[in-house]
Amino acid sequence: PEAASPAGAHDAAGPRLPSHAVSELDASHAQLEELSQRLKNALYQAHKLQDEFEGSFAKHKKAVKAAHKEYKLSSRSQEMCKYDELLTDLDTLMPTDGGTFVRAYLGNLNLRFMRHKERMRFKQGYELFKQHMAPLIIAFCVACLYFHNNRWLHMLFQLFLAYYYVNLSLRENILRHNGSNIKEWWIVHHYVSMIDAVVLVTWPNSPSYAQFATKLHLFGLYMGVVQIFQTRYQLARLYTLRSLGKASEMDVSNSDSTQVHYTRSMAILVPIILVGQMFQLYIAVTLFILYARYRGEYQILMCGFCFSVMFLGNFSSTVLTMLEKMGV
């Protein structure tokens, strides 16, 4: 076996590295190797503790549950309160798979954010995605209004929407399982939008579709505009929360109970949103009237149903949120 060639020596295999470069690279190479060893050890320790913690957590949770049941104690009973609180608090250290919807796409993946900054970055990415997609949605709608007979273009747009809502639903579920206060409804809203987009794809290029398409794309256009306003507000809200979060230096806990109150930017946003929701109601009614003329075309009925559900859920959620925020 050959001895390793000394640094900077001529090498039969090819050009050589000057010795100062070698010594520099060797130094950072050694440093990186040492650091990686320390990291592996630290991870090993953390993983061992994680396993132990998960076992203890599950055991204690079971015991508390059994006590609740055996002694018929309500959660508000003073004695049990502290147990329940600790369990809720420490749940942020347990793994999560993001719930049924996410599991249906990704299987058993641990999607717990262990660091506050990771969660913040993810949430920001989610809002930026919505912000960047809004102009695309608007462009699609304008194109569909212009090429109102091009069923291929319309389908492409509808398929894009289906993808878009799957994306949002996945990310929102992940956020929700990491302590976001997002209301269940907004996620359901995106499931319904997803179903609606799929139903639109299956709608054949019939006279009923031709009658409906223009209204649909005008609504889409308005939605895109609302989206821009809304994500602008959400991003501002996020940056506020982020600076608050930084101040408290909590790097492990993910739960965040900061409540944002009714602000001036909301006073502009909410009327715009409410108009959009009235538009949804109008579309729903239009569809039911259309169905009366084209009985047997179930796509019309299904779309009408989706729009009704979206209107009802959105409107009541927005009103409820407003009432909460104004402290009523």
Added chain:
Amino acid sequence: PEAASPAGAHDAAGPRLPSHAVSELDASHAQLEELSQRLKNALYQAHKLQDEFEGSFAKHKKAVKAAHKEYKLSSRSQEMCKYDELLTDLDTLMPTDGGTFVRAYLGNLNLRFMRHKERMRFKQGYELFKQHMAPLIIAFCVACLYFHNNRWLHMLFQLFLAYYYVNLSLRENILRHNGSNIKEWWIVHHYVSMIDAVVLVTWPNSPSYAQFATKLHLFGLYMGVVQIFQTRYQLARLYTLRSLGKASEMDVSNSDSTQVHYTRSMAILVPIILVGQMFQLYIAVTLFILYARYRGEYQILMCGFCFSVMFLGNFSSTVLTMLEKMGV
């Protein structure tokens, strides 16, 4: 302010907990709290090291790259070899977002498996998913063959397939970015299948569709059967790897270079797969002939294109894999 009621005392708020239960719960409560504190500390340490490591890694990588460029050294140059090796090795400690496709659905999420057992569980979940879905695919195909005029049922099946291939593609990309040796082609194959399923959804209920549907569902039926055989083989392969992995007790590194050679179970599997691929070729040809009769129906052409690509890619990949495994 009231003092806390002593353990086991009567409590105005409701029924009381017997003192032995209280002391038991208190003990496990305290233990859990203490453990969580230790875990938080360990995580804090690990995260700090992780940040430091990521910084060093990026810096060293840049320096090595610069040296490669400046001194025009090839990777095979003996001097650079050890630098490149360490970087490849330690890449398994760096975060990964799973590549473009996964990022398009999930945004900036760290999908690196830091533990061997996590990755194994994920891979197993992926294989089990395929195994559990195969009977469903078969059932769908049988139903579609029986109700050959029910376009709704056919659409439902095609939408299911679109979902199914998105699911597979997501998981395969995640696996690939965590050291799996899966060939790029199999992922591309699932992208193409996904596109094919979407094209089928948009195919109107026309005479051309009626002529094609039976062949399509017969092929689907055969595919489902192949799937069952293939996942059975992959799961057996996985369990072998897993026991090898356990023996070496590597819990941090994810890379795995174990090569599986040509086995007896493969000798049964491969002919079944090859027949399936010939079936794909047959479908492709059928579609091109059909297009000659129904010019202007682009769905026919697009499906034909998808099937041709799938046949070519699958067939050559399988043959190449076989040649590699037999050591040719």
